[in-house]
Amino acid sequence: MEAIIVGLGVNYAASLAITFTNKWILTNLPLPSVALVCYHFACTFIALYALQLLGVFAPKHVPAKKILPLSLTFCGSVVLTNLSLKYNTIGTYQVLKCLADPLFIVIQTVFYEKRFSRAIKLTMVPMIAGIVINSANDLMFSKNGTIAALAAVLVTSVYTVWVREKQEELNLTPMQILYYQAPQSCILLLPVLFLELVLSGSEISLSTFIPSDDLTKGMMLVNGLSAFTVNLLTYWIIRHTSVITYATFGKLKLCTTMLIGFIKFNDPLDTYQLFGIILTMLGVFLYTLLKLNIFNHFKMSYSKMINSNHQV
Template sequence: MNVLLLLNGLKGRALEELRSSLYNELRTSEGAKRQQQRFCGPVVAMSFNFMVAVGIILANKLVMGKVGFNFPIFLTFIHYSIAWLLLAFFKALSLLPVSPPSKTTPSSSLFTLGAIMAFASGLANTSLKYNSVGFYQMAKIAVTPTIVLAEFVLFRKTISFKKVLALVVVSAGVSVATVTDLEFNAFGACIAIAWIIPSAINKILWSNLQQQANWTALALMWKTTPITIFFLVALMPWLDPPGLLLFKWDLNNSTAVLISALLGFLLQWSGALALGATSATSHVVLGQFKTCVILVGGYVLLDSDPGFVSLCGAVAALGGMSVYTSLNLKESNESSSKQQNPLPKTKTSENVSEDSTVTNTATNVV
């Protein structure tokens, strides 16, 4: 009996110490970032984002189709408003990770990210309303080269020739897979083109701030969501059709919109985690992977027939995505191994370093 009491006491003490250490880790931005990286690596983050993305597609189809809620900007506004309320609840319970010091990240960067996020999310839902799924996916393909070009211009970041070939195969495969669903709409095409640049910059900023400035996904969402809500309110009169006050807010319709909003919060969170764990380009490739999996899965499980050409395109795109992912994992393993096992200095290099130091000192004295 005494032994059981002793074991229970030790177990309770260990749990309390674990809870205390985890709480202390969340009190600093560096500790919170370490916890996010520990529990949510690239595979977990991208799998989480993939499952939520599929769920919100079904929810938004229900809301905009069966429910008849044809106000995409206001729907996005509801998504971010619910997200902000949930984040405020987390903050009240001291569960929200601490933000990095203000001097490390200019307020202009956070303001820019919040504004661009409003345009990227709002225009995406508007494009999905006015365009076919095929045209929407064709527009998403253009985001990939835009990200590569923007990262080169802003950060001088380059990618290998093998990755370029893999991305070309992915883009060509998705084009072939969705070409049978192309329906042109002049207004929808303008919205899709206007969405490309904000979408690319949004992903780059999310990825860069988390990887370079010790931001966690939730902390960054807390800072930028109010700015996004403000700009969504400004976009509503321009892009949403009239008749919002005439919508019937009964129990079924309100529940469908609420479910879409909760999934929208999870999509934003999972997308931020994926961007923090990988890169902007990888996140775009994940979105195209989702499209191809749905296409092939519908053919295998639901007896849908998209056509032989579309299936070949989807299979080719999945192959390109697999190659691109393997190249990313290989580079990540190589970089981590170099960090863990730095090359020791040779004796010759040490002598050269010492000689150069003596020479420089002598020169300074003279």
């Protein structure tokens, strides 16, 4: 349990770092968003290659076609998520993204015969309701936006479930599976990157991708290391907990990031948004209690106390 808590904490810190550096890089460098994703997976592969040379892990031979479904769904998730962000407001994007939570349960129940208690399912109600309330003032649905968002939710849900299932099916550790999936995904995204450059009409030379000053080099280095850490720990957390736990942790990251922005950077936060955050955090808290079996612990302690009183 201690290892999982540490893993979640490091993942959260790395997520904050990658969010900040992504924003800085995309603001100061004329890079397409897909180029940044390719850079992230290139850094992940380079780091893993160095670790296997140092003997930290041993690569396990796996046919490329076994990893290909995972890589394809990842690339589909990136492209469709970008389309969803393009056609939707942030609030609409967040609300439709919540559909992934029940879809996780449906996919795992129908295709992998996994079962979830009613209590676990009910904790999703305040989590999703909180996100909806928080985003209510920014909802604006359109045909293209809704189609892109629903497609992104479907493909991302399948990818996230496969992150766990493929590790178990192929008997691979997070490092071993990422060692193959990272370069494969990067190569598959290159045609998308080329198309994005052509459609945008951008005149980007090779020098654009090579940082010239120390600040940019530092930001790119931190960004690459953060991407490697987030990618690796995402696989590790999903493997050692569950898809639902990781999705719940994602909502915790979203809420705390908004609160940090409000407290530290004076980002606007209305009363109803604060209520939505509290409601979502309540769902996260209840889910955590259920996973830690706290309710059963209290129930057993109460029963023992009653029995001992009767014996007296």
